[in-house]
Amino acid sequence: xxxxxxxxIIAGTTPPPAFAAVRGLPGEPEALVVPGTRCLIAWxxxxxxxxxxxxxxxxxxxxxxxxxxxxxxxxCDADAGVAVLRAAAGVLAxxxxxxxxxxMNGSTWHRYRLALPSAVDDPVWDPPNFGGEPRNPFExxxxxxxxxxxxxxxxxxxxxxxTATGVADAHDAMALADRVAAAGFSLRPIDLSRFAEEIETLxxxxxxxxxDNLYYAPIEAAEFRAMYEPLRSHxxxxxxxxxxxxxxxxxxxxxxxxxxxxVRDGVPRRLVVxxxxxxxxxxxxxxxxxxxxxxxxxxxxxxxxxxxxALMHVENFSMRMSARHGGQLFRRYALWQWKP
Numbered sequence: 001x002x003x004x005x006x007x008x009i010i011a012g013t014t015p016p017p018a019f020a021a022v023r024g025l026p027g028e029p030e031a032l033v034v035p036g037t038r039c040l041i042a043w044x045x046x047x048x049x050x051x052x053x054x055x056x057x058x059x060x061x062x063x064x065x066x067x068x069x070x071x072x073x074x075x076c077d078a079d080a081g082v083a084v085l086r087a088a089a090g091v092l093a094x095x096x097x098x099x100x101x102x103x104m105n106g107s108t109w110h111r112y113r114l115a116l117p118s119a120v121d122d123p124v125w126d127p128p129n130f131g132g133e134p135r136n137p138f139e140x141x142x143x144x145x146x147x148x149x150x151x152x153x154x155x156x157x158x159x160x161x162x163t164a165t166g167v168a169d170a171h172d173a174m175a176l177a178d179r180v181a182a183a184g185f186s187l188r189p190i191d192l193s194r195f196a197e198e199i200e201t202l203x204x205x206x207x208x209x210x211x212d213n214l215y216y217a218p219i220e221a222a223e224f225r226a227m228y229e230p231l232r233s234h235x236x237x238x239x240x241x242x243x244x245x246x247x248x249x250x251x252x253x254x255x256x257x258x259x260x261x262x263v264r265d266g267v268p269r270r271l272v273v274x275x276x277x278x279x280x281x282x283x284x285x286x287x288x289x290x291x292x293x294x295x296x297x298x299x300x301x302x303x304x305x306x307x308x309x310a311l312m313h314v315e316n317f318s319m320r321m322s323a324r325h326g327g328q329l330f331r332r333y334a335l336w337q338w339k340p
Contacts, residue, residue, distance in 0.1 A: 004080060005043045006087050008054070011035055015072075018048040022074045024137040031072055031111050039072075040091070042084040049080035052088045055106050056097050061216040063099065068092025070102035071112075078143055085147035085338075093340040100338040101152070102144065107217050109227065113155055113311070113333040114140050123328050125159060130272050130308050131260045133157065134333060144336040152337035153214055154314045158327030160307040162300055170324050173293045176286045183285045184246025187294065189237035199225050201242065201250050209252070209277035214313065215335075231257070238298055239271065241291050245282060252278035254291040259308065271299045272308040276318060289321055296325065 009016045011033045019039045042050040053071040060067045070088045075081025089100045104112035117138040190198050203224040210216050243252035255275040258268030278288050299307045309322040
C-alpha cells in the first residue's frame with residue numbers, strides 16, 4: 001500500500017462521496033453525519049481507505065475537561081484504520097482534548113461503541129443481530145487497541161428466551177404490580193395522534209433520567225425529534241409505555257419495538273427493549289421492572305420467542321432487571337479511550 005495522505009472535509013447535507021465510499025460492512029445503512037462535522041479521510045493514492053469524524057465537546061458527564069470524539073469509523077484494512085485513528089487522536093489532542101473517545105458519533109444519543117466478537121462458549125442466536133444493534137467488522141476492536149486506545153466502558157445486550165424456562169412471569173410480577181399501583185403510578189400507551197407532543201415528553205424524561213449517565217451530554221428537542229421521526233410509522237403504542245405519577249405527571253417510559261431482523265412467516269419473533277427511563281424521584285418503587293414485565297407479557301401474547309434487553313452498561317441497574325427474567329448474554333460491546 002502506498003503512503004497514506006490525510007484530508008479533512010466538512011460535511012454538508014450529505015457526507016462527502018469519498019467518506020461514504022469507505023465501508024467495513026457493505027450494505028450497512030450510513031449513520032447520520034451532522035452538517036458541519038469534520039470528516040477525516042485516509043487516502044492511498046486516489047483510493048479512500050479509512051475514515052472518521054472529529055468532534056470536541058466540553059460538556060460530557062464524567063469526563064475531565066474537553067473530550068474528543070472519533071465517530072463514524074470505517075476502514076478497508078487495519079493499516080489504514082490504525083493510521084486514521086492515530087491521526088484523529090493527534091488532531092483532537094492538539095485542539096485541547098484531554099482524552100479521546102471512540103467510536104462515538106458526536107454523543108451517546110447517537111451510535112457509539114463497538115460490537116465485540118463472541119467467545120467460544122457464548123450463546124448463539126438466530127438471527128445473529130437485532131434491529132438497531134451496532135454492527136462492525138470484528139477486527140475493529142483490534143484497530144483501536146493497536147492505535148493506543150484502551151477500553152473505558154463495557155456494555156452488554158441480553159436475551160430473555162421466552163420459550164426456554166417455561167416461566168410465564170417473574171415470580172414477583174403480581175406483587176410488584178400491586179406495589180407500583182399502591183404508590184400511585186400508572187401506565188399509558190404513547191398517543192400517536194399527538195406525536196410531536198409525546199416525543200417532546202420523551203425528550204424531557206430522557207434528559208432528566210439519563211443526566212448522570214457516563215458521557216451524557218444534552219441535545220436539543222429538534223435533534224431528539226429527528227431521531228424518532230423515521231420510526232413514527234413503525235411505533236406500536238402497546239410497546240411504548242409512559243409512566244404517570246399519582247398527579248398524572250409523566251415520570252418514566254419504556255420504548256420497545258418488534259425486531260425487523262427476526263421476522264418469520266410475516267410475524268416478528270423478537271421484541272427489542274431500546275430504552276427504559278425513570279425520573280430520580282420515581283425510583284425505588286419497582287416502576288422500571290413493572291414496565292418490563294408489561295412489555296414481556298406483550299411479547300408472549302404476540303407469540304415472540306425472545307425479548308432483547310439492548311445495550312446495557314455493565315454497571316447499570318438494567319443488568320439486574322435483565323437478570324430478574326433470566327436474561328442470557330446476546331453480545332458484548334466496548335467504548336474506547338485514548339489519552340495524550
